Amino acid sequence: MITFVALPILLPFIFIISLLVFRSDRLAGWLGVFGSGLLILLSGYLFILVQKHGVIALQMGGWEAPFGITLVVDFLSAIMLVVAALIVFSIAIYALRFLPKTIRLNRFFIFFFGLTMGLNGAFVTGDVFNLFVWFEVMLMSSFVLITLGRTKEQLEGGIKYMSLNLIGSLLFLAGVGLLYGKTGTLNMAHLAEILKNDNQAILMNTSAVLFFVAFGIKAAVFPLYFWLPASYHTPNITISSLFAGLLTKVGVYTFIRFFTLFFVHDQQFWHQLLLITAGFTMVAGGMAAAAHYETRRILSYHIISQIGYMIMGLGIFTPLAIAGAIFFTIHNMIAKTNTFLVAGMIAKARGTFELKEVGGLFKQSPFLAILFMVPAFALAGVPPISGFFAKFILIKAGLENGNYVITAVAILTGMLTLYSMIKIWNEAFLKAQPANEYASTPFKKLKFAEYFPSVLLGATSILMGLFAAYLFDFTMNAANQLIDPSLYIETVLKG
Amino acid sequence: MVYILLVFLSASLLIFILPGWLKKQKAILLSFVQFAAFIYFLSHVSEITSYHSKSIFIEWIPQLGLNLEFMLDGLSMVFALLVTGIGALVFLYAKDYMKSYAGTDKFFFYLMLFSGAMLGLVLSGNLIQLFIFWELTSFISFFLISFFHEKESARKAAFQSLYITGFGGLSMLAGIVLLGSVVDSYSFSDWLSNANAIKESNLYLPGLLLILAGIFTKSAQFPFHFWLPGAMQAPAPVSSYLHSATMVKAGIFLLARLSPVLGGTPEWTYIISLTGVLTMLTGSYFAITQTDLKGILAFTTINALGVLVLLLGINTTESIKAAMLFLFIHAFYKATLFMVAGLIEKKTGTRELRQLGGLIKYMPLTFVIAFLALLSMAGLPPLLGFLGKELIYEAKVQSPGIASMILILGVTSNIFMVAVSLYFARKVFLGKPGNFPKQPNERGAAFLIGPGVLALLSLVLGLSPGKLGSAVIKPALSAVLGEVAEVKLKIWHGFNQVFFLSMLTIILGFLLYVAMLKKDKLLIYWKKINDVVFAVQLDEVFAWVMDKFVAVSKLKTKTVQHGYHRLYILTIIVFTSLLLWFQVFVTRSWNFDIPFTLRPFYISGLALVIILASAVSAVSRSRIVTIISMGVAGYGISLIFLYYSAVDLAITQILVETLTLVMFMAILQKLPRFAVLSSKKTRLRDFLIALGFGSVMTILALKAVNVNLNRSISDFYLENSYLKAFGENVVNVILVDFRALDTLGEVTVLTIAAVGVYLLLSKPKSRKL
Amino acid sequence: MEIILAIVVGLLYTVGVYLLLRRSILKFIIGLIFMSNATNLLVFLSAGLVPGSPAFVQAGSGSSAPLADPLPQALVLTAIVIGLGIVVFTLALKYKFFETTGTDDLDQLKKTDN
Amino acid sequence: MNDSISTTVLLIAFSLLLAALILAFTRLLKGPSINDRIAAMDVISIVVMGFILVYSVLINNAMYFDIPIVISLISFIGTVAVSTYLKHKNG
Amino acid sequence: MDKIIISIFILAGSFFILVAAIGLLRFKDLYARLHAGTKAPSFGILLLLIGVSIYFNTPVVYIKSLFIIVFIYLTAPLGAHAIAKSFDNKGKNKKQ
Amino acid sequence: MNSVILQLAAKYLRWLLISFAVLALLRGHNNPGGGFIGGLMAGLAIVYKGFAFNAFQVKEKLLKRPERYMGLGLFLILLSFIPSVFAGKPLMTGIWITVPVPFFSGIKLGTPFLFDIGVFFTVIGVTLLFVFSLTQKK
Amino acid sequence: MKILKKTYYLLAFCLFYLFKLVQSNIYIAWDILTPGKQSNPAFVEVPVILNSDTGLLMFSNLLSMTPGTLSLDISRDKKTMLVHVLYYSDEEQIQNGLKEMQQKIKRITG
Numbered sequence A: 001m002i003t004f005v006a007l008p009i010l011l012p013f014i015f016i017i018s019l020l021v022f023r024s025d026r027l028a029g030w031l032g033v034f035g036s037g038l039l040i041l042l043s044g045y046l047f048i049l050v051q052k053h054g055v056i057a058l059q060m061g062g063w064e065a066p067f068g069i070t071l072v073v074d075f076l077s078a079i080m081l082v083v084a085a086l087i088v089f090s091i092a093i094y095a096l097r098f099l100p101k102t103i104r105l106n107r108f109f110i111f112f113f114g115l116t117m118g119l120n121g122a123f124v125t126g127d128v129f130n131l132f133v134w135f136e137v138m139l140m141s142s143f144v145l146i147t148l149g150r151t152k153e154q155l156e157g158g159i160k161y162m163s164l165n166l167i168g169s170l171l172f173l174a175g176v177g178l179l180y181g182k183t184g185t186l187n188m189a190h191l192a193e194i195l196k197n198d199n200q201a202i203l204m205n206t207s208a209v210l211f212f213v214a215f216g217i218k219a220a221v222f223p224l225y226f227w228l229p230a231s232y233h234t235p236n237i238t239i240s241s242l243f244a245g246l247l248t249k250v251g252v253y254t255f256i257r258f259f260t261l262f263f264v265h266d267q268q269f270w271h272q273l274l275l276i277t278a279g280f281t282m283v284a285g286g287m288a289a290a291a292h293y294e295t296r297r298i299l300s301y302h303i304i305s306q307i308g309y310m311i312m313g314l315g316i317f318t319p320l321a322i323a324g325a326i327f328f329t330i331h332n333m334i335a336k337t338n339t340f341l342v343a344g345m346i347a348k349a350r351g352t353f354e355l356k357e358v359g360g361l362f363k364q365s366p367f368l369a370i371l372f373m374v375p376a377f378a379l380a381g382v383p384p385i386s387g388f389f390a391k392f393i394l395i396k397a398g399l400e401n402g403n404y405v406i407t408a409v410a411i412l413t414g415m416l417t418l419y420s421m422i423k424i425w426n427e428a429f430l431k432a433q434p435a436n437e438y439a440s441t442p443f444k445k446l447k448f449a450e451y452f453p454s455v456l457l458g459a460t461s462i463l464m465g466l467f468a469a470y471l472f473d474f475t476m477n478a479a480n481q482l483i484d485p486s487l488y489i490e491t492v493l494k495g
Numbered sequence B: 001m002v003y004i005l006l007v008f009l010s011a012s013l014l015i016f017i018l019p020g021w022l023k024k025q026k027a028i029l030l031s032f033v034q035f036a037a038f039i040y041f042l043s044h045v046s047e048i049t050s051y052h053s054k055s056i057f058i059e060w061i062p063q064l065g066l067n068l069e070f071m072l073d074g075l076s077m078v079f080a081l082l083v084t085g086i087g088a089l090v091f092l093y094a095k096d097y098m099k100s101y102a103g104t105d106k107f108f109f110y111l112m113l114f115s116g117a118m119l120g121l122v123l124s125g126n127l128i129q130l131f132i133f134w135e136l137t138s139f140i141s142f143f144l145i146s147f148f149h150e151k152e153s154a155r156k157a158a159f160q161s162l163y164i165t166g167f168g169g170l171s172m173l174a175g176i177v178l179l180g181s182v183v184d185s186y187s188f189s190d191w192l193s194n195a196n197a198i199k200e201s202n203l204y205l206p207g208l209l210l211i212l213a214g215i216f217t218k219s220a221q222f223p224f225h226f227w228l229p230g231a232m233q234a235p236a237p238v239s240s241y242l243h244s245a246t247m248v249k250a251g252i253f254l255l256a257r258l259s260p261v262l263g264g265t266p267e268w269t270y271i272i273s274l275t276g277v278l279t280m281l282t283g284s285y286f287a288i289t290q291t292d293l294k295g296i297l298a299f300t301t302i303n304a305l306g307v308l309v310l311l312l313g314i315n316t317t318e319s320i321k322a323a324m325l326f327l328f329i330h331a332f333y334k335a336t337l338f339m340v341a342g343l344i345e346k347k348t349g350t351r352e353l354r355q356l357g358g359l360i361k362y363m364p365l366t367f368v369i370a371f372l373a374l375l376s377m378a379g380l381p382p383l384l385g386f387l388g389k390e391l392i393y394e395a396k397v398q399s400p401g402i403a404s405m406i407l408i409l410g411v412t413s414n415i416f417m418v419a420v421s422l423y424f425a426r427k428v429f430l431g432k433p434g435n436f437p438k439q440p441n442e443r444g445a446a447f448l449i450g451p452g453v454l455a456l457l458s459l460v461l462g463l464s465p466g467k468l469g470s471a472v473i474k475p476a477l478s479a480v481l482g483e484v485a486e487v488k489l490k491i492w493h494g495f496n497q498v499f500f501l502s503m504l505t506i507i508l509g510f511l512l513y514v515a516m517l518k519k520d521k522l523l524i525y526w527k528k529i530n531d532v533v534f535a536v537q538l539d540e541v542f543a544w545v546m547d548k549f550v551a552v553s554k555l556k557t558k559t560v561q562h563g564y565h566r567l568y569i570l571t572i573i574v575f576t577s578l579l580l581w582f583q584v585f586v587t588r589s590w591n592f593d594i595p596f597t598l599r600p601f602y603i604s605g606l607a608l609v610i611i612l613a614s615a616v617s618a619v620s621r622s623r624i625v626t627i628i629s630m631g632v633a634g635y636g637i638s639l640i641f642l643y644y645s646a647v648d649l650a651i652t653q654i655l656v657e658t659l660t661l662v663m664f665m666a667i668l669q670k671l672p673r674f675a676v677l678s679s680k681k682t683r684l685r686d687f688l689i690a691l692g693f694g695s696v697m698t699i700l701a702l703k704a705v706n707v708n709l710n711r712s713i714s715d716f717y718l719e720n721s722y723l724k725a726f727g728e729n730v731v732n733v734i735l736v737d738f739r740a741l742d743t744l745g746e747v748t749v750l751t752i753a754a755v756g757v758y759l760l761l762s763k764p765k766s767r768k769l
Numbered sequence C: 001m002e003i004i005l006a007i008v009v010g011l012l013y014t015v016g017v018y019l020l021l022r023r024s025i026l027k028f029i030i031g032l033i034f035m036s037n038a039t040n041l042l043v044f045l046s047a048g049l050v051p052g053s054p055a056f057v058q059a060g061s062g063s064s065a066p067l068a069d070p071l072p073q074a075l076v077l078t079a080i081v082i083g084l085g086i087v088v089f090t091l092a093l094k095y096k097f098f099e100t101t102g103t104d105d106l107d108q109l110k111k112t113d114n
Numbered sequence D: 001m002n003d004s005i006s007t008t009v010l011l012i013a014f015s016l017l018l019a020a021l022i023l024a025f026t027r028l029l030k031g032p033s034i035n036d037r038i039a040a041m042d043v044i045s046i047v048v049m050g051f052i053l054v055y056s057v058l059i060n061n062a063m064y065f066d067i068p069i070v071i072s073l074i075s076f077i078g079t080v081a082v083s084t085y086l087k088h089k090n091g
Numbered sequence E: 001m002d003k004i005i006i007s008i009f010i011l012a013g014s015f016f017i018l019v020a021a022i023g024l025l026r027f028k029d030l031y032a033r034l035h036a037g038t039k040a041p042s043f044g045i046l047l048l049l050i051g052v053s054i055y056f057n058t059p060v061v062y063i064k065s066l067f068i069i070v071f072i073y074l075t076a077p078l079g080a081h082a083i084a085k086s087f088d089n090k091g092k093n094k095k096q
Numbered sequence F: 001m002n003s004v005i006l007q008l009a010a011k012y013l014r015w016l017l018i019s020f021a022v023l024a025l026l027r028g029h030n031n032p033g034g035g036f037i038g039g040l041m042a043g044l045a046i047v048y049k050g051f052a053f054n055a056f057q058v059k060e061k062l063l064k065r066p067e068r069y070m071g072l073g074l075f076l077i078l079l080s081f082i083p084s085v086f087a088g089k090p091l092m093t094g095i096w097i098t099v100p101v102p103f104f105s106g107i108k109l110g111t112p113f114l115f116d117i118g119v120f121f122t123v124i125g126v127t128l129l130f131v132f133s134l135t136q137k138k
Numbered sequence G: 001m002k003i004l005k006k007t008y009y010l011l012a013f014c015l016f017y018l019f020k021l022v023q024s025n026i027y028i029a030w031d032i033l034t035p036g037k038q039s040n041p042a043f044v045e046v047p048v049i050l051n052s053d054t055g056l057l058m059f060s061n062l063l064s065m066t067p068g069t070l071s072l073d074i075s076r077d078k079k080t081m082l083v084h085v086l087y088y089s090d091e092e093q094i095q096n097g098l099k100e101m102q103q104k105i106k107r108i109t110g
């Protein structure tokens, strides 16, 4: 049973091997869907296990912590795994129809599973250096994915994406080195135990800065996000969608993990810094989204803006706020991916992502309109879809904790989100199709594999809203586990 | 109650799956649903007394204080009756009105959903739940207003209304959460029982202001009123519903609802009364100069909303009683008039006052109906409107403190209303026939059912208001006041101050009307004056602000996301350096005890070589020199590894360094030479920034060497490598056993990189399926 | 010696950052390699230095002499190998980019930002 | 350290090698052709091997013997590889 | 005695390596530098290896040394050959 | 480089290099070396021939090989995890057996060794693919 | 018998080689350390009489490791070798010297 903890990593690994050996594209498509489907089952199982046991830990190689590498699944990891699997599954199906013929499925799915492997590794590992390794696995896969089409734009975007992220990686590694130099350990739970009562823990601040910047780059927070708007709109929409929901959120995940588990000294400084960063991130992203007229760019800036909310939850640092951050994160992963998927469908229907060039889609395909509306409403925080609860929890947490400024910023940013969503809606759906080269493109009825991923994610968003109570309970448990990590530490070190 | 909401929801969804023959009658069906709901509420009127209310509690997310609480008390009843009653008539009216348009399924879907949301709102006993319905009404009204979405003006108006009410809604949410934190509940009953605690809390004022922001935007109070005239882009049934019983009335409802909790303080009275007065004046003043039928009506709605807010602000028994009555009055005449306006537009093809006239000949019944409604609007006896105005004057007379001012402004505003009503009747129905684009007629009786019923109600209830007062207004009044109060409505109050004021209003209003009629120029001048004095229209301001905001955003985005890659890196490095230096400064008191030594000299020499090679690499103009120096530095580092006992590491570094060099050389010949691309100044700046970063990293390294909080876990590896993992090379054992998972990730990275490099550089191949 | 090596680390970072800030993509990549070397050395250094006693344990001897800490060695080794993959991919990307656009100047890469 | 070979001898050897390293490095920087630089690299790799051999005597650990093998192998392949690319281009 | 022999070998080896470096720097053209850079360092490393092997005096070390020597003597001329062959000295004339 | 001499040498050098590499792999658990070092050396040994013959024209046949190496390597790594599952131990726990060898006390073989062999093959494939890709003729 | 003979030749060759090596290195060291000596470099084409690949390789390597000569290239037909000579005096003499070396090798490789 406990072996299952390693499977989120090993399953994608097995599929990578299969894809290296069997080179048929048709088979690759099946393997992709099948593999990611298996991941859903697996993470669902882990989710159930965690609810039963609280925290489960697997000491890899039988070497007890902190000497070996421990894989840990707690509430936070479990929910991230489930949501990631859901997204990955949707994208696997989506890829079958939306990847251009020039990208071979056999190759795509190697990197797809590479990304998944790194992602899952990052979610389950309890070891700082191992986390670095999974970051790199993920990063390397994403480098390849972003340039897979090899157009000029993609190469340019790829260079920017890559270079800024690599700087992040190096800072991360430096942080790991310094941390090890000071504490002599790499195990997160062990770190937590060492730093818990140490009055010298403030000396960790410099390492923490390096992690802060590294995760900040990964999560695309304010003065570090440049790579994202420069690159996310360049690859095929399948790949953009894959990135949109997953990559930055891993940064958020690690932020939450590190700054609740062992960087808990000097809270004054860190929480202020997180809040300031969060505020600027929200506004900068939101404003930029308002300025653009290309769906992928708008949505990309939204990613940034919404990362601000997640960081805000961490910065407020009450159980409710952290629950809010987690809730927001998972809501956003699903809704954000979904908006990208729909953007792809819009572009497929019309042949362009430029909002000024398209229109009339409401009339032509009310179904597509609904597909868009669900995630757009979710992102805009329209009750009773998931996004409303996410924002509500954060606002409640912020106001109850007296963080008025950031809450005000969050509320105002909500207006910016609304603005952009209405913009897309007005331009692509409501407005009549302008008479241009794209007008003659006949609207093809959506095929099952094209709309199913969006339906799946949309339904999830709605269900997350309707059953927000369960989800909130879960995120609250996760937050309590994070605020008081004694079970985590005990399970890892003594389990 | 809950079932009614569910029925509304399912009815709205049912539209799409109705069989064809039933689909034609969907408006009737929905109207029937509305009517059934109306009957349901009506049947409970006797049950809901001043002392008794119905409530339902459904647990939803109790951890967040978010439960489904439905509450039917006197106040809810008033609104529920209006929503469902007028709803039934509006659907009936819409059946014929929407006949000629496409997409009626969607229209009725929205409208039914909207009605349900409004009903949910007024039945909410939990303020967050109320907020949810509140937002739903905002969003659904967006769809209703933008129903003719290929018109840009419709999209703009829809956006404007959603944006303003949405913004207000969010502030309101903040206010609710803020005040909710005082009593740790969002349940209205908890607020009510802790009203004093809330009022005494220092969160009271900010909370109040935030909630008022929601109320004022939704109820189109000055200066947020401008979205409402824009909303007439919606089809007439929507306008009629929106202005009379729903949407804008949501703010009034909430104000009344919260009055027993938050009311009674000077802040409440002054802020709200003042806003109400200003809105009232704004509405009536601008109504006069409108030439669009719907425009006139929209501004009269603003006037009415101002009156309602003012009355609730005054917050006396009299004022609230007046408000509750005025709700009905306004709903009746406004719904009627909008339906009539829609009818006129439909039949004549225009809404422009200048093109209308003499319609009485073609549409006599319509005239009667409209005239009754207009009389009610003007506050003339014997209609319900008169009753209302009397009560209002009475309330104003008795209002504490600012009575005289409010009175003067109130009378002025009503003078305008009288004039407008008469002018409307005269210009549309009497006089010479206008030049209509279409020949008007009065066919289609269903059109007239709605307005007819409502106009009749205005008259009948005006003549015998007693039952309305005791059965409906009284429980509502009690709910708002939080205590039982008596209500006796009668048309004749005797000769008193109020009666004289009424007479004065009517006389002056009539004179104004005559002036307007006789001197066409007057209106034109008036309009001109307005154009000068109010040169800046608020909706234009809104559009301007949005445009400017987008422009600023564009500029900001261009400035931040400038595209200069090296400046991105510069930003990141400077940001990191600043944080690091700051932390180094904060923790500067750490004690440092590492001795400085140059021995062994060959390592110092090696260090020197590394430094030199690096420096050469940095400044050399030759690509080859740069790359080879880089290699030398790499080899030097591998020797340092070697000296400090890292054999495997050194070997790996050498191998990797060489492979890297080979790769560099492989592509080098195909790449251009270095050019001098940056100025000396730039280079100096970059160097200083680099040095700033480098030096802080030096400090960090030393600090990490110096600080040892805990014994390293490595002892375990040294002890167990041979005993338990059967290997002498501990580093290798770590790689393949203790921490084999790292290596697994590492080879995965390599594999992916290799396949990636191949794909990047090979010829593209199409998919084979 | 730690001080000297710490200075080496700092200077490697300096050179790395300086090169990162250049306009040539090639220089940028070289800067990345310097940063990477600096980081590896930093990791290696901050765990403490033990000259001349590699972590090789003989049969049954356990650990008698103070041996060098093997863990940072393994970490750096892993990091180096990962770095190799990344650098080669970066080079390939750079090469492909040059082939497609004919420029090495990062300041020309502004099309995807706005 | 050990007592069989005088440290002085080893230090002298180190000094000679260090001098060689610096000289070869100078050639590396001066060029002028890439081929010259590669030739210098070759010599440097030998110097490094020398360093390692002397050092292994200094710390009395035969384990370090594996490294010269790798270096010789690698430097040769590096030389051949780089030369391959230089067939037509210098500078 | 051993000590002296070992010391001589080590010093001589280092010396020849130094000589190679000097030659590399002093000679005027690439071919001449290759002459210096091929022969002397290989010889120097040979001497060093002999000295060090005697010092450790274990079979494994001797075998390894032999390996290295064979390898270096196999590859050093090949390397020089590769460098020289790839050198483009703008119309190299057969005889000067 | 299209040099007859280098081509002549390739025959000998290749096997010498590969045997070095295998040695580095086999001795890695107790001596410096291991899968990565061995793999890279072996990879370079195979690549050397390409340099000597200047033979990097992309041939489908030639290019399938690196991926097979990688597939094999990763598969061996995966295989090395399986015994621990069947032994009921935590995943990746090293399982060791002693192979009796005449005149010796026996050679200890374990799954970590298999893991290292997997790394070895993967790295060979990676090296080949790197060099092949970057040296392709356009 | 043949093998014995070949082994003998191989050993003899090794000694010869070793001698040449020491000689060459002392020579070159002297040359390097005494400034001012004028070299006279030249390219010489040497006819190849060896017909086995191994022999050719040995010859080429040996040539490069002995003083003053460096093998640059072998023609495609393996009939001539381009040699760089540091101290050029007389082409005949050089070619003869190299012929002797080739014969020694031929005895081993056959």
Ligand code: NA
Binding pocket: A180, A181, A182, A183, B704, B705, B706, B707, B708, C046, C047, C048
């Ligand atoms: Na330390």
Ligand code: NA
Binding pocket: B735, B742, B743, B746, C077, C078, C081
């Ligand atoms: Na590794």
